[in-house]
Amino acid sequence: MNTSNNSKYQETEIKIKEAFGRLAARKDIEKITVSDICTEANLHRTTFYGHYEDINALTVMIGYEQFQAFFDAFNQDGIWDFREGMRYQVEFYKRYQEIIRKHILTSNPSSGERKTNFIQNNILDKMGSQYKAAFHCDTDTEFYYHQVFFSSGLNSIIEQWVMGGCKESVDEITNIICKIFGFENEKRSKQQ
Numbered sequence: 001m002n003t004s005n006n007s008k009y010q011e012t013e014i015k016i017k018e019a020f021g022r023l024a025a026r027k028d029i030e031k032i033t034v035s036d037i038c039t040e041a042n043l044h045r046t047t048f049y050g051h052y053e054d055i056n057a058l059t060v061m062i063g064y065e066q067f068q069a070f071f072d073a074f075n076q077d078g079i080w081d082f083r084e085g086m087r088y089q090v091e092f093y094k095r096y097q098e099i100i101r102k103h104i105l106t107s108n109p110s111s112g113e114r115k116t117n118f119i120q121n122n123i124l125d126k127m128g129s130q131y132k133a134a135f136h137c138d139t140d141t142e143f144y145y146h147q148v149f150f151s152s153g154l155n156s157i158i159e160q161w162v163m164g165g166c167k168e169s170v171d172e173i174t175n176i177i178c179k180i181f182g183f184e185n186e187k188r189s190k191q192q
Helices: 007-026 034-041 045-049 055-074 082-095 097-106 118-134 140-163 170-180
Strands: none
Touching: 007 034, 007 055, 007 097, 034 045, 034 055, 055 082, 082 097, 082 140, 082 170, 097 140, 118 140, 140 170
16 A cells, blocks of 8 residues: 555655656756656656646645755754754755756746745744744734745845856855844744
């Protein structure tokens, strides 16, 4: 029986996600098909559908897992650590810079469409109280606009860095982000 606790099932999950990652480095994410993934991972279509309903379900799961990893980097053993969370994210962006660069180049900002930011949509549920306390947001409205500002600013920094070839080190970019957002002298603190 295929369940998420089955080691063969878990190995297949990894194969599917790795195949998707390799494909994303070569082609537009929106153009990746189930057939592409199955060919890349050397799997049958029925195997893919035993794991995911469609490509959208796969991308949502990958996004959720990455958000969880980001969240865990900010919250280590009950400690809010902005610098460590940012460092983890910057390392992620450097590791996947080719995919991110390709995505930046193929996105169409002039269309007026704003793609939903997965992290922005989940920040309230996962770390809203820590975020509000760290950035001194007194109301939900202030929190909403602050995280829109934060996400837009962070996205712009990462975009410039990635498109410039990641010339600055991970530590340098992390320090710049921490300084911009007022965490250059941050001390780790217990969650509220």
